[in-house]
Each structure stands twice: as C-alpha cells, then as structure tokens.
C-alpha cells in the first residue's frame with residue numbers, strides 16, 4: 001500500500017533498502033521498530049550518531065523552536081556558541097565556519113572556495129568516491145558518474161586510483177607512496193598542459209567506496225603534492241567525523257594532516273539538516289570578494305542548538321571512547337569469523353566504521369556482491385540492519401549509532417556467523 005502511494009507521489013529514482021522494504025515507525029537509541037512492533041538492531045544508520053530520538057536533542061529542538069528561529073542576518077548567540085564549541089574540536093588554522101543544510105551543500109561551497117582562490121576548475125578526486133548529489137558533486141563523484149546512469153568524467157575532473165590496499169591497483173600496507181605517485185604524475189601532466197589544480201577532495205576513510213582505509217602515508221603525501229602545486233586540500237568528513245573512528249575525533253587526524261577546508265554533515269545534527277564547512281582565515285578572506293554568502297536555513301538557531309546538544313552528548317556519554325572499545329571488540333570477532341570463511345576476503349575497520357568484503361576466491365579476489373546482498377537481506381529478517389557498498393557492492397558496511405554496546409556487537413557477530421553459514425548452504429543447494 002505504502003509502496004504504491006510512494007510510486008504515485010515520489011520520483012522513481014529513490015530507492016528502498018532490502019528486497020522486502022521496511023516500514024519503520026519508531027526509533028530509540030540503537031534500535032528501530034517496524035509497524036508490527038518488530039525490533040531491529042540498527043548497525044547502519046550513521047546519521048543518528050548519538051542514537052535515534054535522543055531525548056536531549058528532542059528537548060533542545062523543542063525549547064529553541066518555541067523561542068525563536070531566524071537566520072544569520074540577525075545577531076544571535078546560538079550560532080556563535082556552536083561555532084566556538086565546534087572549533088574547539090578542530091586544529092588551527094581551521095577557524096571560520098560557514099553553515100549549510102547538507103553535506104552536498106558544504107562540498108559544493110568547498111569547491112567554489114577552492115576554485116575562487118586558484119581561479120581554476122581542475123579537481124582531483126579518488127576513484128569510487130561519493131561527495132554528494134548536486135550537479136557539481138556528481139561531477140566529482142566517480143561513484144555516480146561511473147555508475148548506472150552516469151555519463152563519465154567531465155574534462156576538469158581527474159580521478160586517481162582508489163587507494164585500496166586490499167584489492168586496488170597497488171596492494172599492501174606499503175602501497176601509500178605508489179598511490180601518491182599517481183597524484184604527482186597527474187599534477188605534472190596538468191602543469192605540462194598549462195593547467196593549475198584547484199583542489200583535491202577526499203575522505204580520509206572512504207565510505208561509499210567500500211569502507212576503504214588508505215595505506216599509511218598516502219593522504220599526507222597527496223596533500224604535500226597538491227599544496228606544492230598550489231591546490232587546496234578538502235577533507236570530506238561527512239561520514240567519518242565526530243568520533244566515529246574511535247581513536248580520533250576526525251578522520252584526517254589519523255593521517256597527521258590539517259586540511260584547508262573540512263566539510264561536515266550527517267552525524268553533526270543527528271538527523272536534523274545541519275551541515276558546516278570549516279576553513280582557515282586566509283581562505284575565508286579570499287572568498288570575501290564582495291559576493292554575499294547567505295543561506296536561508298544554514299546556521300539558524302534551532303539547528304545550532306541541536307549541533308550543541310550533539311557535541312554535549314558525545315562528551316557526556318563518552319561515545320568516541322565507546323566507538324573505540326566496542327569497535328575493537330567487534331573487529332576481532334569479525335576477524336575470527338573471516339578466518340572460517342574463504343568467501344570473506346577482508347575485514348577492516350576503526351571504531352564503529354567497518355567493512356566486510358566478500359570475494360569469489362582468495363586467488364583472484366574477484367568481488368562477490370551476491371553473497372553480500374543475501375547476507376544483508378537475511379540479517380534484516382533476523383532483526384539486524386546492515387547495508388552493502390563499494391563499486392562492486394560486495395562490502396557489508398557497519399556504521400551504527402555510537403551508543404552501540406558490547407551486547408549488540410556480540411549479537412551482530414553471532415548472527416552474522418549463523419547467517420553466512422545458512423546463505424552458503426542455500427547457495428550450495430541451488431548449484
């Protein structure tokens with residue numbers, strides 16, 4: 001019934017998760033509930049970062065909404081309190097905030113700032129990357145422009161190989177410099193054609209690319225090369241920021257770099273449409289060329305109040321530490337499962353951001369998206385929500401709300417083991 005109404009009223013390019021879609025009507029912490037009251041352990045919604053329907057966020061929203069909601073053309077303390085709290089989490093010289101409503105908007109603004117500074121359109125991206133749904137971002141997202149319905153790269157966008165140390169062009173933990181050399185070669189090529197690079201936009205850990213953890217050294221070397229050529233380094237933290245990776249608050253910190261622009265989204269507002277771009281004084285001054293930056297909703301007091309509540313909850317409930325502790329235990333349980341199934345090629349992760357990569361066999365490492373999809377659908381039937389991603393859709397992603405606990409981790413691992421056995425048995429009988 002709802003599917004029919006959806007078809008009637010919503011554009012057909014929207015997708016639904018799972019072979020049999022869910023009708024979810026309630027959320028609480030790390031759990032979702034469907035219309036029949038069935039409870040699901042949510043291991044995939046990274047937007048509801050501090051848990052579904054957190055009471056402190058509801059309260060913050062209601063209180064501020066009752067008082068005032070306007071825009072940035074009035075003096076207001078809320079936006080300043082939030083900017084101050086957010087900047088405390090970021091290293092110098094990142095010091096100026098621009099408020100937007102989505103990760104896409106932040107990334108679009110980042111490209112605009114970089115292009116304004118360098119006076120060039122040339123942009124370097126990682127193959128397999130996704131940075132948003134606006135026209136400007138489909139253009140810098142090989143995940144989209146090389147995917148279904150995509151029309152390939154535009155002339156000013158240059159993709160370098162995905163820094164995947166498991167199944168990529170160069171393999172192993174020491175492959176960082178080989179991937180960075182690809183960027184150097186590209187930059188030399190651009191120079192020889194009389195072109196300048198405006199920016200390098202990348203996630204420090206790739207999400208849609210398939211939970212890819214670039215080899216050590218790659219991001220630092222890439223930044224060095226790009227900066228040497230006068231380009232701007234943009235870190236897209238939309239999926240991985242706010243303590244998800246456990247050992248650090250931001251993904252870029254694990255590579256010992258400080259970007260020129262950081263873009264934030266998703267978890268920043270726990271589901272509320274709040275996003276921010278943070279940059280340096282110097283970049284901000286350059287961008288101040290007379291054209292006003294105004295955003296009807298960006299930086300409104302209600303959104304900023306929610307942003308403050310998210311930061312407070314992260315501290316009060318020590319969720320970054322929780323991500324590190326629970327994540328490391330889950331990773332070791334998953335590694336144990338991997339050792340028993342030749343179909344699992346790789347298990348990787350940091351904090352509560354993990355990937356389980358399925359392959360056909362350990363000799364050719366060919367992807368097996370079919371098993372990944374069967375497992376995800378079967379796990380859903382058991383009441384555990386996961387998803388697949390990566391260019392071959394053969395990586396199961398785990399990125400739950402950070403309130404995910406030890407018991408949840410055990411439950412997920414036990415069920416994954418049993419489900420994988422069942423799926424493989426079913427497949428054997430099919431053959």
Ligand SMILES: Cc1ncc(COP(=O)(O)O)c(C=O)c1O
Pocket residue numbers: 101102103104105107130131132133203207208236238239265266
């Ligand atoms: C890494 C990354 N950047 C940007 C975006 C775009 O964010 P939004 O959907 O809020 O526009 C996404 C969304 O999935 C993302 O994963």
